[in-house]
Amino acid sequence: MAETNTSISFFLIGMALGLYLPIFEAPVEFLNTYLGLLLIVVAIIIFVK
Numbered sequence: 001m002a003e004t005n006t007s008i009s010f011f012l013i014g015m016a017l018g019l020y021l022p023i024f025e026a027p028v029e030f031l032n033t034y035l036g037l038l039l040i041v042v043a044i045i046i047f048v049k
Contacts, residue, residue, distance in 0.1 A: 011042075
């Protein structure tokens with residue numbers, strides 16, 4: 001259950017940041033880098049499971 005809660009919290013944090021960041025002036029390169037890092041984090045979480 002701990003891994004599930006951790007992945008859910010990571011997912012919610014990522015969703016919140018994804019919704020919050022575009023409010024500021026965010027270049028496309030920065031958003032692409034952020035999405036890439038988020039995908040890497042999700043892949044690591046899935047791999048650890």
